[in-house]
Amino acid sequence: MLKEIKISKNFDLTFFNTFRLSAKAQFFVIVKNEDELLAAARWAKAKGLPLAVIGGGSNILLAGKLVKGLVIKISGEKYSVNGNYLSAWAGTSLAKLVKAAESASLSGLEWAVGVPGHLGGAVRGNAGAYGSDIGGQAAAVKVYDLNRGAFFKLKKSRCGFGYRDSVFKQDNSLLIVEADLMMKPGNKAEIRRLTRKNMRHRLQIQPKQPSAGCVFKNLEYDKLLSLNKNLALELRTKGLVRAGKIGVGYLINQLGLKGLSRGHAKISETHANFIVNTGQASSADVDRLIKFVKNRVKIKYKINLEEEIQHFGK
């Protein structure tokens, strides 16, 4: 028998995206386990409606005022530790997993402190920081495939993890339900020290206003070498290549764009790769800023910036 789920109509998504953009979902449901997810997917299928999932809503830019179809929020913290493995339901917050890893003296997630997403969203976008990412930790990912109507597990080798990329990002029919993370046994005090250091750093460099994190992917040094060799070498000479990447914020800052606004969306003065909502920004405001930055970077540096934030509900 299918689980009973509570589907809401015309649901306000403002507090379900960290940008705090205002939009409604035609239909909305929160699911906390596989049975509820299955029930939601079947409900949408029976009604012939598109469906899209969110986790923490911390990497999305809502496309307009209405998201058509069913929005499924994958929620609920559930994880287990088995030896060096930390396995969790996709709705588990990274914050919870960072704490769980520390308590079990497992190292590998110290970079994730302060990243406000859930495991499913992190796996899809291969979230990362400080030279590490979730793909580096993932041993296997369980998905529900909307096309096949079946659950199955993918080994890491089939997840296609790359810089902020994965097979799940390329195929929206794959809904992530669980991931097994392979951690390293570590020293609890050392794990805590590194986690706190990363958190302190984040608090210094991140804006406090609502945002969806970095708007653009950073530049990969090797790729930049082939696109604009002079720029790549100049940035390397300036010591701006870190873990093979160059922060896009530096270039946006060099163009003098910090503080630029469109409506209530503004390029953060704290970190130029963040766009913040200073009041009642619309997705159109944010979009206009994104296009403007891309255009200016293209003209000045002859490179195309790629967005890290995900347009949602188009």
Ligand SMILES: Cc1cc2nc3c(=O)[nH]c(=O)nc-3n(C[C@H](O)[C@H](O)[C@H](O)COP(=O)(O)OP(=O)(O)OC[C@H]3O[C@@H](n4cnc5c(N)ncnc54)[C@H](O)[C@@H]3O)c2cc1C
């Ligand atoms: C202040 C701030 C700091 C941030 N710092 C970082 C950082 O250091 N590094 C970094 O990588 N990111 C960072 N982010 C971005 C974001 O927090 C991460 O990318 C996070 O992992 C996204 O997870 P989420 O659950 O919020 O995903 P959501 O925003 O809910 O969703 C993102 C995308 O994934 C899809 N999705 C969500 N859940 C699933 C699922 N279960 N199955 C299939 N698809 C799914 C959604 O449809 C959407 O397309 C930051 C964001 C903020 C606001």
